[in-house]
Amino acid sequence: MERQLIDYLTKHLPSSDDLLVGIGDDAAILDWRTRDDLVVTSDMITDQIDFILADADPKLIGRKALAVNLSDLAAMAAQPVGVIVSLLLPSTHSKFSSIDPYELALQLYQGILPLAQQYDVVIAGGDTNCWNGPLAINITAFGAMQGNIPWLRCNAQAGDHLLVTGTLGGSILKKHFEFTPRVNEALSLRQQFNISTAMDISDGLSLDLSRICRASKVGVELLVDQIPISVDAQQLSLQDKDQLSPLEHALQDGEDFELLLAASPTEATRIIESNNLSCPITHIGYFTKELGLYSIDTESQRSKLVPQGFVHQ
Ligand SMILES: [Mg+2]
Structure with missing residues (x-):
């Protein structure tokens, strides 16, 4: 499943000059040479707490997972640059989802990708696991301060x-x-x-x-x-x-x-x-x-x- 998702993402992620090494290697490398301080935030959203998977469109869930992180960067006055996306997906036969995990991952990304593109944010990598528990999405976002004082x-x-x-x-x-x-x-x-x-x-x-x-x-x-x-x-x-x-x-x-x-x-x-x-x-x-x-x-x-x-x- 993860291999399939990596292939899909490799095909569908837009290229970016910021991303020196993207999905497919052990870690990503972002070009930070023209930027000042790195601002990092991480937010996880979980079924039953931040949304109800059974009642919601997975595209909107994916969008929300990214949007909450962008909101935290905005609150610091940082320019969003890149994100790491980690999905913890319910297995097909778990009581938490009736959707095939690969299909669910694709739908989540269909919400993540357009918002990432809108804000010129590169998806640098991440992780995907399946388990018998509820859906959780963790995104870590990187932003840049350009010679300014952050809003604390x-x-x-x-x-x-x-x-x-x-x-x-x-x-x-x-x-x-x-x-x-x-x-x-x-x-x-x-x-x-x-x-x-x-x-x-x-x-x-x-x-x-x-x-x-x-x-x-x-x-x-x-x-x-x-x-x-x-x-x-x-x-x-x-x-x-x-x-x-x-x-x-x-x-x-x-x-x-x-x-x-x-x-x-x-x-x-x-x-x-x-x-x-x-x-x-x-x-x-x-x-x-x-x-x-x-x-x-x-x-x-x-x-x-x-x-x-x-x-x-
Ligand atoms: Mg906040």
């Missing part, structure tokens, strides 16, 4: 404005499969503005924001009426069994994969006024010297906010 979580300053890209909440309906990793937006922002801190929202706005605050030793006041709530958050809250308001979905739903950014008031104003990104960007709060998360509503009522979101086991 620990650099938000009291007084900075908090900005967010896109709209939030309800990603379980479809966005967790279809989201745009904010790579182009991050690279464009990095080129034009000074950003103190960035992070991609993977576990929920309030929870991820609390992580920035902890790393930067600051607090935050969230302007809750300014939070851009997605249509899906509104739809989700209309469902019978749903107990949350659209705002609560926007505050705590995971897998939005939007960027949270901190910038000085001057830079934040320039960013909002320039309005030249391919997605909306909204000012949703202020970082403060006083620690803790607070919400400020339309009547300027200030109340303590408990960070909530997806907590990893």
Whole structure:
């Protein structure tokens, strides 16, 4: 099976000047001579946790496996360069899949390849195994910093404005499969503005924001009426069994994969006024010297906010 997949990939992977040695040898070699620091991230997605294989199109699962990694590179303001893709596939007769593992691998790659091409990311290699357990996909992504300072979580300053890209909440309906990793937006922002801190929202706005605050030793006041709530958050809250308001979905739903950014008031104003990104960007709060998360509503009522979101086991 693995041999077959290597043959398929050798035929179908686009060539790249970045890849000196690709699939087929013991390890890959990437040309890094024209680049500065190497930024590396790795994310694994697993059946029953990040998707339900029985209910989902494997192409979308493959796409998601790559997109979550690109989102992490975007959150560092790194230019994606290459990835290593490792698949752990359920065997044909396991209770976790009825698809032939080779066929499943091909379908996963049909989601991975177009996104890789879209962001000019080379697939440098990987590994494929079968077992009697559920599907897991691990991707390790390599990105490059080009003479810039990476966006770290620990650099938000009291007084900075908090900005967010896109709209939030309800990603379980479809966005967790279809989201745009904010790579182009991050690279464009990095080129034009000074950003103190960035992070991609993977576990929920309030929870991820609390992580920035902890790393930067600051607090935050969230302007809750300014939070851009997605249509899906509104739809989700209309469902019978749903107990949350659209705002609560926007505050705590995971897998939005939007960027949270901190910038000085001057830079934040320039960013909002320039309005030249391919997605909306909204000012949703202020970082403060006083620690803790607070919400400020339309009547300027200030109340303590408990960070909530997806907590990893
Ligand atoms: Mg992240």
